[in-house]
Amino acid sequence: MPEIVLLGINHKTAPVELRECIAFSGDESITALQRLHRQPDINEVLLFSTCNRVELLLVTDDKRRTISATKDFIAEFNKIPLEQFDDALYIHEGNEAVRHVFRVASSLDSMMVGEPQILGQIKDAYRMATEMKSSGVILNRLLHRTFFVAKRIRTETGIGDRAVSISYAAVELGRKIFGNLAGKSVLLVGAGEMAELAVEHLIRNKASEIYVANRTFENGVELAKKFNGKAIRFEEITSFLEFSDIIISSTGSPDFVITRDQVKTVIRKRRNRPIFFIDIAVPRDIDPRINRLSNSYVYDIDDLQGVVDDNIEDRQHEAIKGERIIDEAVISFRQWYDSLEVVPTIIALRNKMETIAAAEIQKTLQSHNIHEDSVSAIQKMAGSLINKILHDPTIFLKKDGMMEDKSLYIDLVRKLFKLDG
Numbered sequence: 001m002p003e004i005v006l007l008g009i010n011h012k013t014a015p016v017e018l019r020e021c022i023a024f025s026g027d028e029s030i031t032a033l034q035r036l037h038r039q040p041d042i043n044e045v046l047l048f049s050t051c052n053r054v055e056l057l058l059v060t061d062d063k064r065r066t067i068s069a070t071k072d073f074i075a076e077f078n079k080i081p082l083e084q085f086d087d088a089l090y091i092h093e094g095n096e097a098v099r100h101v102f103r104v105a106s107s108l109d110s111m112m113v114g115e116p117q118i119l120g121q122i123k124d125a126y127r128m129a130t131e132m133k134s135s136g137v138i139l140n141r142l143l144h145r146t147f148f149v150a151k152r153i154r155t156e157t158g159i160g161d162r163a164v165s166i167s168y169a170a171v172e173l174g175r176k177i178f179g180n181l182a183g184k185s186v187l188l189v190g191a192g193e194m195a196e197l198a199v200e201h202l203i204r205n206k207a208s209e210i211y212v213a214n215r216t217f218e219n220g221v222e223l224a225k226k227f228n229g230k231a232i233r234f235e236e237i238t239s240f241l242e243f244s245d246i247i248i249s250s251t252g253s254p255d256f257v258i259t260r261d262q263v264k265t266v267i268r269k270r271r272n273r274p275i276f277f278i279d280i281a282v283p284r285d286i287d288p289r290i291n292r293l294s295n296s297y298v299y300d301i302d303d304l305q306g307v308v309d310d311n312i313e314d315r316q317h318e319a320i321k322g323e324r325i326i327d328e329a330v331i332s333f334r335q336w337y338d339s340l341e342v343v344p345t346i347i348a349l350r351n352k353m354e355t356i357a358a359a360e361i362q363k364t365l366q367s368h369n370i371h372e373d374s375v376s377a378i379q380k381m382a383g384s385l386i387n388k389i390l391h392d393p394t395i396f397l398k399k400d401g402m403m404e405d406k407s408l409y410i411d412l413v414r415k416l417f418k419l420d421g
Contacts, residue, residue, distance in 0.1 A: 001341045002043050002138065003063045006097040007070055007089055008055030011111050014088035016051075021080050024049040029128060032077060037134040039073075041066045044136040046143070048104075048125040050118075052111055057101065059138045067091060098142065098333050102326045105150040107159070114160040114315045119150050141336065149329045153322040159315055167197035169307040170278045170299070171205060174246055177276050177297055182206035184245040189213045189237065189257055191223050192250025194280045199227055199248060211244060213237050215251070241266045241275070248278045249285035257285040260293065267293055280304070342397050345410050348419040350390060357382040 009022055024032055029047050036045045036056070044059035056074075060066035071089070075082040092100045103109045107118050126143045129135035135143070154160055174181055184207050188199050191214055199210065210229030213236065214220030220231040232240055241247070241263060251257055263275070272295050279286040279300040291298045361378055364370070370378070397409060414420055 002059045002061055004094060004097045004138065004142070004337075005058045005060055005063055005066060006055060006092045006100055007058075007067065007074075008048075008053060009085060009088045009090070010053035010055075010109070013090060014085065018085055018088060019051070019054065022054045022074060022078055022085060023051070024054065024077075028077075029125075030132060032073075033129060033132045033134045035077075036070070036073060037132070039066070039069055041069070044129075044139045045134045046125055046129040046139055048122060050121050053104070055104070057097070057139065057142075059136065063093065095330055095334055099326060099330050101142065101146050102149045102329055103323075105146045106153045106322055106326065107150075108153075108319050108322050108326070113312070113319050116154075116160055119147070123147065138337070138340075142333065145329060145333050149326060153325050156325065157318040157321040159318045159322055165197070166280065166301070166304050166308060167194050168201055169304045169311070170198045170248070170280075171201040173297075173299055173304070173307065174202070174276055174278075175205070177274055178245065181246075183208050185209040185211070185243055187211045187213065187237070187240055187244035187247045188223070188227075188229075189247065189249040189285065190251035190281065191219065192280055195248045195250035195278075196223075196226075198278060198280070202246065203227065207246070209243075211240055213240070238262045238265070242269045244275070245273065246276045246278065247286075248280065250280040251285055253281070253285060254283060256287045257281075258290070259287045260289040263287075263290045263293060263296060267296065270295075278304070339398070341410055345413055345419065346390075346394055346397060349393070349413065349417055350386065352417055352419060353386045353390065354383075357386060 009019060011019070014022075024047060029049060032047055033045060036042055036047075036058075041060050041062040042058055043061065046057040048055045048057070056070055058066055058070065071082055071086065074080075074085070100109070105119050105122050107113060107115050110118055122143075126135065126139075129139065171181070174184075178184060181202060182205070184202070186199060186202055186207050186209070188195060188210065191212075199207075203210070210224070210227040212220045212224040212227070212229055212231050213234050214223065214231070215234050217231065217233055220233075224231040237258065241258075247258065249257055258277070267275075274295045274297065277286045277290060277296070277298040279298060282301060284300055286298050286300070288298055288300070290296050361382060364378070365375065393413070397413070
């Protein structure tokens with residue numbers, strides 16, 4: 001019976017410098033699949049390579065030789081001595097290989113639990129394997145079950161529900177304050193990377209006008225083009241507070257860019273409409289005393305990090321539910337996998353019985369003068385006897401709950417009835 005084996009390195013076992021040496025580009029992946037699939041002991045192979053992991057999923061007739069040959073192949077293909085990465089490699093076999101694939105696709109093994117990109121990357125790797133015809137019956141079944149399990153975990157747990165980046169946490173807080181971000185205007189002060197990401201998230205949530213204020217006006221104009229917004233001068237910030245619902249600030253200023261007095265002058269003009277400040281600068285850009293003004297909300301980088309940390313903890317709690325779903329899926333896949341060995345044995349046993357019955361009927365017909373009308377009745381009776389004799393053994397071999405002993409019983413049946421010649 002072929003065995004499932006997985007070899008890999010990831011962000012937990014190897015630094016980025018080593019992962020870069022082992023990684024396969026798109027064209028290299030095609031070549032690697034072709035060469036590995038041609039190896040005599042490898043029946044099926046899938047290659048998965050991202051910035052955080054490189055994994056080879058194999059179906060093999062000789063586990064020991066395949067593991068050794070695959071290590072040598074990685075070393076030779078990437079022109080890196082085996083001793084430089086051997087200690088970083090992990091090897092999973094059988095159920096543990098299946099479990100690992102389920103966990104990776106469900107993002108339970110990711111650097112950030114719940115991140116959605118990994119499933120799409122695995123689907124791409126599987127598509128390549130099917131196009132190269134390096135995936136067969138076993139990997140096809142395993143990957144389809146993998147996609148089903150990942151979708152079920154995403155649907156039945158909250159593993160991907162909460163923000164785990166600073167920029168997205170800001171948007172989540174904004175949604176709590178306003179209920180709906182559609183139509184809200186945004187003022188971006190400065191041009192920090194996290195602040196820009198937060199604006200992108202807000203646009204995806206249907207925010208309307210985008211204003212950009214930068215100390216260098218030309219840079220502000222360039223950035224405003226990126227968001228299809230309007231550049232304003234730094235001196236205009238106070239007047240635009242009246243029109244802006246969400247202010248995101250990320251400058252390198254040593255002093256407050258927006259003070260309590262500035263905001264106090266516009267609160268009445270806003271007619272009690274909430275105003276939300278996201279301060280991603282260090283040192284801070286927004287005067288924290290603004291929080292004391294009515295309908296004014298200020299969150300700095302520490303507040304946002306606290307939201308992220310809470311959300312990560314929530315995701316880890318939801319991951320426990322995901323592990324239970326995976327445990328069930330591993331058992332289910334193993335039952336299907338074991339049935340691949342059971343079915344040929346049952347077929348071979350039936351074929352032997354039918355061969356014996358046919359031979360005995362033929363001898364009986366030759367030695368006795370039996371009327372032609374009775375021949376079909378005898379053949380029908382023989383078929384019925386075979387079905388009744390094989391009913392209980394077939395049910396026994398197929399039944400669930402004896403996974404550990406199944407190979408032992410299959411071997412015993414094949415020996416008892418000399419099914420292997």
